[in-house]
Amino acid sequence: MIRVLMPLAAAALLTACATPTGPTASAQLQPTRGNTTSGEVRFTQQGDQVLVSGEVRGLKPNAEHGFHVHEKGDCSSGDGMSTGGHFNPMGKKHGAHDGSEHHVGDLPSLKADAYGVARFNFASSSIAIGSGSSDVVGRGLIVHRDPDDYTTQPTGNAGPRLACAVITRM
Incomplete structure (x- = not known):
């Protein structure tokens, strides 16, 4: 009996570890006027980090695009x-997401493939889901036309906004 229960208990424990334990949020990116960029982004709180993953389509192929959380969910x-x-x-000050100083909303730039699709998965200790001053729920999420230069203040010179979403709690 114990031989049967031990593998079941181990499997249950591994499944529990793989399941998100913190709050989650999502953003459905819609194209801004005159653009075709769209996508889906998911945010999952895991301890003091947020896992950010998604896919954005309709980007300039083989190019980088600025990606930021903005103040207002509008x-x-x-x-x-x-x-x-x-x-x-x-x-x-504005800066690179992995730099020592940056806005909470400064996320890593998206890198589109030859088909204009960016798939990404990264962890951020700058943002939060559901509580605290760095909570991104209810904020705007923007994909920009150009790469972020990480130095121009306060925007990173990332150009026009191609897609917009409101980050919502799931």
Whole structure:
């Protein structure tokens, strides 16, 4: 009997470890006026990090595109400008996501393949889901036309907004 129960208990434990334990959120990117970029992004809180994964289509092939959480969860303007600036509750300078100083909303740039599709999966200790000053739920998510230069203040010179979404709790 114990020989039967031990493998079952081990399998249950492994399954529990693989299942997201924290809050989750998602964003359904819709093209801004005159663009065709769209996609889906999922955010999962895992301890003090958020796992961010997704796919964005309709990008310039073989190019990088700025990717940011913006202040307001409002895509009503048609050009994405109603989301305001980058989400920056700590008042820091714009910079690379993995740099020592950056906005909470500064995410790694997306890298499109030869078909204009960017698939990504990264962890962020800058953002949070569901609580705290770095909570991105209810904020805007923007994909930009150009790569982020990580130095131009306060935007990174990433160009026009190709797609917009509101991050919603699941």
